[in-house]
Amino acid sequence: MKLDVLNVDDDKMILFIYEKMMGHADFSSHPKSFSNGYETLDYISEYKNEDTKFLIFLDVNMPNLDGWQFMDKLKSIGLNKYCHVLVVTSSIDLSDKEKSETYPVVIDFVEKPINIEKLKELKNLKQLKPFFEN
Template sequence: MKQKLNCILLIDDDEATNFLSNIIIEESGCALDIKTRQTAKAALKYITDSSQPGCKSGYFPYPELIFLDINMPAMDGWEFLEKYKEIKNNLPHIPIIIMLSTSINPDDKLKAMGLSEISDYYNKPITSEMIRQVVDKYFPAYV
């Protein structure tokens, strides 16, 4: 039997989007835990806290997969990535980061795919087909 992802982290400022994405991921059965953060700053804190030795793994499971929205207030997805670059060498492992957007600007996809931290780029919303594609591509030993 193949294993499930330990944790998927959703980073999106839209509560309804997070709610629906959570349902789709739960129905896919690909993850043991799904965490959501509505700000990039809260997501960075979560990633940092979950990487600490002695962290209660049930409370802060370290994400193996992150879905990151581009357009968020205060700190957007691009700014999140700049801060993430500063901490990534101190993390136990580097998660797969999928950038999500409703943007129709092709420059956003080009910019995202030019960054080593971004594994892939998809248009919102998260779908069951998208989840299957991501898991098949980046986690072939899973589910």
């Protein structure tokens, strides 16, 4: 099975930084970046298959389609079974963390900024570990 890493954030600088960090942390050599949830849904719809799992680093606070609406849409169109979501936010509001726990597709809640050490820790999550074992 293959892991396809997707970064979703409306800040293009954040997306650039994530791509570089993921390469340096040996997390993903070719992550894909999207500045809105609709583009991400289109990508997953087009490339979904039984041999691929999408790992989505999802910003919660985005215009047009926020992270919560994105996950609702993911479920309603039946794409959630192909995905793991890491909710990424600068929010320190405990209610956001609690809300993220109500979505089965969410495997972790990550506070911004993400760093190389955090990426290395994420490799050990039970849902991700098989993708990083040699």
